[in-house]
Amino acid sequence: MITRTFSHLVLALIVFIWIVPFVALVSTSLRSETEAKTSGFWTAFTPTVLGHRFSTHDKGSTVEFIEMSGNIFDRLNGEKSGFLVSGEVQSILIKARIMNPDKPGKTKLIRKLVPAGEPFETRGGSLVFQSNGDFTWTFPEATAPKPKKLDVFINQDPIFGADAYIEVLFDNKNVPNALISSFIVTIPATIIPITIAAFAAYAFAWMQFPGRDWLFVLVVSLMVVPTQLAFLPILQGFSGIASWATALNAWLTDCEINDSCQVASKSFPSLWITHTAFGLPLAIYLLRNYIVGLPKELLQSARIDGASHLQIFTRIIIPLSVPALASFSIFQFLWVWNDLIVALYIGPNNASDLVFPIRLQKQLGTFKDQLHLLNASAVISMIVPVIVFLSMQRYFIRGLLAGSVKGG
Known part of the structure; x- marks a missing residue:
């Protein structure tokens, strides 16, 4: 218990x-x-006292009046379509100069919080406001005063809006471009390794060839190779390929005319290859352990009926291995989608092709203290992995456990 x-x-x-x-x-x-x-x-779900600044009336008005009425909430909200302020007005902060009793002939600045219902003098008139936001500004004679800006403290009702998402998705093209780039990288980097791993896992599980077990041990041992350790040879390899491709492009085409011979060493294909190489050992290990646990009699019957290895693989192994394939797909998709370090060193570095993790990292400098925009971008980056996981979760545990406890 x-x-x-x-x-x-x-x-x-x-x-x-x-x-x-x-x-x-x-x-x-x-x-x-x-x-x-x-x-x-934690204050977003309950009324919270927040400060705002409003103006008593519009600038440039020349209308004379003795008494002017208005509403603080109407002045604050104006033409806004989102995040309309509502709640209870608590106080207004006034600043005024009065005679300094300690220094005759001089004044001092005072600050005072005026509660609702208490009138106070400003610009020759008396202004009083209520907790519902209504205010009245009274003068002894008709006058046209300049607008007065006042700091008001409101016990504000909770309010939520999607303005941050609209701004990062429609007003800023960097986030949509990063989403597209992440899909371009993640989808092939998930499909390619799982396809290769499925063929390799079947071969390790049911095909006999010299050195099979030692080769499988070698593949599994690659899982312990740190990603950072492989960066230098990978970068050197891609740089060599890019140099060779640039020379071949200059030899076969007239690219010198428009200066387009250069082939980039950091590109989407380089990310596909790198993620495939890093993901293959784990994929082969999981899928091999799952496939080797499938009923041997089923495969022997197929062989007796004259089915080839390819037919057995496509018609029997693949349908029965959906849980294992789905579980690895989740692993690979989440890893590639959230990857920062591989994309930073291997992926394209032009602004329009940056993947989402790099774009988020750069937004720390772009948006600075605009937390609502940073968080909106982070939530958008989380939505896709959550959808993928929820849509395939029924296979996840079953495939992961089967690949872990069964073996041959």
């Missing part, structure tokens, strides 16, 4: 640790820039 309770507490703690940052990310992305800068995400 104690063990079960402890395990439940640990599981709840893990869920809490994962959920809180996600809620913080999403809630901040749905808040206005002012709210995101001035208060924490």
Whole structure:
């Protein structure tokens, strides 16, 4: 009983640790820039006191009046279509100069919070406001005063909007370009290794050839090679290929005329090759362990009926291996989609082809303290992996466990 309770507490703690940052990310992305800068995400779901600045009336008005009425919320919201301020007005901060009792003949600046219902003097008139935002500015005689800007503190109702998502998706072309680039990299970098690994896994599991077991051990041992250790030879290899391709292009075409002979060493194909190389050892290991556990009698019957290895692979192995294929697809897709270091060193470096993780890293300098925009971009980058995982989760556990406990 104690063990079960402890395990439940640990599981709840893990869920809490994962959920809180996600809620913080999403809630901040749905808040206005002012709210995101001035208060924490935990205040987004309850009324919060926030400061705003409003003007009593429009600049340039020459209409004389004795009493002018208005509403603070109407002045704040104006023509805004999103994040309309609502709530209860608590106080207005006024600044005024009064005679300094300590220094005769001189004045000093005072700051005072005026509560709702209490009139105060400003620009020769008396202004009073109510908690619902209505205010009245009264003068002893008809006059046309300049607009007065006042700092008001409002117990503001929670409000959310999608303005940040609209800005990063439609007003800024970098995020859509990064999404397209990530798809261009991730889809081939998932399909290519799983296709090669499926053929190799079948060969290691059911085909007899010299050195099969030693070759499988060699493939599995490649999983322990650090990614960073392979960067230097990979970069040298791609640079050599790019130089050779540039020379071949200059020899076969007239590219010198428009200076288009140069072949880039960092490109989408280089990312496909690199991710395929890094993902193949794990893919072969998982799929081989799964395929070797399939019923031997089923394959022997197919051989007796005259089926070739290709027919057995396409008509029997592939349909039965969908859970294992799906589980590795999730691993590979998530790894490639969220990869930063490989894309940073191997991928294209022109602005229009940057993948999403690099674009997010660069937005730290572009958006600076605009947390709502940064968080909106981060949420967008998370949506695709979440959709992929949820759509294939029924295969995930079954394929992963089968590939781990079965072997031959």
